[in-house]
Amino acid sequence: MEDERQVPRRRARWPLWTALAVVAALVGCVLPTALVAGRLLDPPPRSAGDPAPGSDRTPDGPAARLAGAIGAQLDRQAEALLRGDRAGFLAVAEPAARDDLARQFTSLRALRVAVWRAEPSGEPTPTPDRPGQWRQLVTYRYCLVEPACTPSPVLAGTRWRAGADGPRLVAVEPSKSERTGTRPWEVSELAVSHGPRTLVATTPDQRGRLPALLAAAEAAAVVADRYVVDGVRPDRYRIFYAGRDEWRRWYGGDRPEWTGGYVVTVGGGHHEVVLNAAALRSGGLAELLRHELTHAASLPAGGWSGESAWWLVEGIAELAGSADRPVVGYSGLDEVRRLVAGGWDGGLEGLAPAADAPAGRVTASYGIGYLAVRHLLDRYGEQRLLAFFRAVVHDRRPVADAAREVFGEPWPTLRDDCVAYVRTAAG
Template identity: 35%
Template sequence: MIESRLPHRGALAALSLTAVTALTVLVALLLSLYAPATAHVAAGLTLTGPAIGPDENPLDAIRDVLARQSDALLRGDRDGYLRAIPVERQELREQAGRRFDSLTALHVKRWTLTATSMPERRADGWRQPVGVAYCFGADDCTTVDLRVDTTWSVARGRLQLIAYEQTTRPWDTTTLTAKAGARVTVAGPADGEQVSPATLDLVLNAAEAATRTDDRFATSFDGPPQRYFVYVAGDAQWQRWYDGSTRSYSAAYAMPLQPGATDVVLNVRDVRSDAGVTMLLTHEFAHVVTLGGTVPPAQAFWLTEGIAEYIADGDGSAMRQDLPAVRGYVAAGRWDGSVTPARPGKDASLDDATALYGIALLTVRYLAQRYGEPKLLAYFTEVVRRRQPLDAASRSVFGADWQSVSKDAAASIRAAATA
């Protein structure tokens, strides 16, 4: 997991970047299809699943099950969605109901489960990879594509799902409630213990304000996303969603799902004011639009976070927040003069992390002031999106070698830190 953080009002916002191939595999509601069963299923267990012969390949039956379950979800038929699960399997029914309720709250518009390969015979049944395509909000939303592994068996002549891979997606682990604005959907735990309806309203208003800045910068990259998604986590969800944040100073993170799709997770403990959350989400949405769901090079922390801070610094709030930490860091002799520092360690202090974010912001601000914002954005594209070496990108965009550019940037940082 590659993570980085942004300090905001006593905590840091984060870009939690995990390669798509390393993401925890999602279970696309397959849990709700059928209760686990074996050849020795209890005599009183309700029969579920299509009938299948002892030597019959189960692929067609699996496809039929997936199609029926998807249709029930999309038409909002909760009873139909749960009908395949025996009443004796209360835990499975509860899990399935939670997923149905959460996906419905998020206004799921497209949900397709596809078994394209032949099932693999195993001692306990068949292993069946299943492709999942889903999205929320609008009828023409762009789907997020996944693959999950499932295992099926036949019990009393009926096809049964007996194994699945569990996801850590918010909608797959928590019953959610959601609020939708013009550009943003905000969701949080439905129990309201930590994330109240008023909190979701505050976050939604702040997020909508943030989009006005980020949508403008998005025109220099892939264009504005169809919709931004923010999940507000209580303590339990903060540790569980996407396997939790690994950085102690994190307040939020952006999780890339695939090119063109990113989720943002916000810690409810850092929802303190409209202005603070607006700045925090402007930073996180900056990751959404500048990275476009891709994972940046690890060594580009300074530029990835620096540009997000720069975008969030429209009124100078980010600079006012970061600069005191930078001054303390420089005065203590802890800065080595590099304008391309590595990301803070997961156990870094808040002050140290804030200082490194501040140095990244000062570097990016220098580039924008010296060469103009369009060239700054072009340089970001070359280094982060196209993965060009710093010097080659500098010569191409700025017309100067990186050693000279970075030397001048470092001088400007030292001047700001000692002023």
């Protein structure tokens, strides 16, 4: 989930609640857009090959030549970033832009950026309220740590001033994709620690949390790796620990108030985890990390959407979060009991809690998902459970077809067995 609000303490352990920002953050979400008054908006339809509005309508006109010159400056900047040349990275910009760029340089280097490519998207357009300046959309593609990764794309607006010695960068505006929102390194200085399987990042004022975060993340990665269903482990689990302001800014914010963490798909097959620092004041870090990293391990490269399989997606993550504890040790059982006793209809497909759901209802929803998945695990084993997950979530097969194919059972019968197990465990 995303967004930082003051999250009230629900009980001694912060529940593993995740609104799965990943549901809407799909690969390809960085769509062509037009920049208007500093905001990225969807453009009107244009015919293939049409130049940008307001540009010279010839392929060798002033706008096209300026785009080429901007591209050359972006190439120089990319080369400087990758070799760690801060002065070279800032050299393409005017003084007013350098503080923001310096912060971005520091954060990307701390994240160990391994690939950085920047390409003009379309042609620049004049800025009416800023004579002599041009707006240019730029697609940035990046990898962290691993140079052989499939890069993640970011579309951002930039402003340039044309001059006799070439274009100079005036400003870079944070990306505003409605699906992924602004990446942490675009707007925050980051302190980062790296391990063999994870990287953890936060703001400098919370640098002291990094050793504990990294240790917990590395331990959680060992668990999450068991839940890879497509044979491809994440090259690194990326975890961002968000304070109050960062929770509101990173990836667009605006998460349900009960959110403790979330996963967002950023393209290139990469998922990033955000943890709500306020939610972890009373503990629960290890459990929450196991839950969220399991989402990053188990979900499709392009993300996931839909509510009918919410119980399965969250049930798998809760299973990992519970760390093989017996069912009687699951901390959400009291809330499950209250929901079952209060007239739960036995449905799994509509289990996802609303954004304004009360704490008990949220915990019970996750608990029922956990118990249903736990029943499938106990009855069929981990290999077949993951095969079922892959068929439903990755291959988007109807649950009835997947149940028949993987378990050899009709889904209505199997669903009734899962519900009976939930009622028995809650009894």
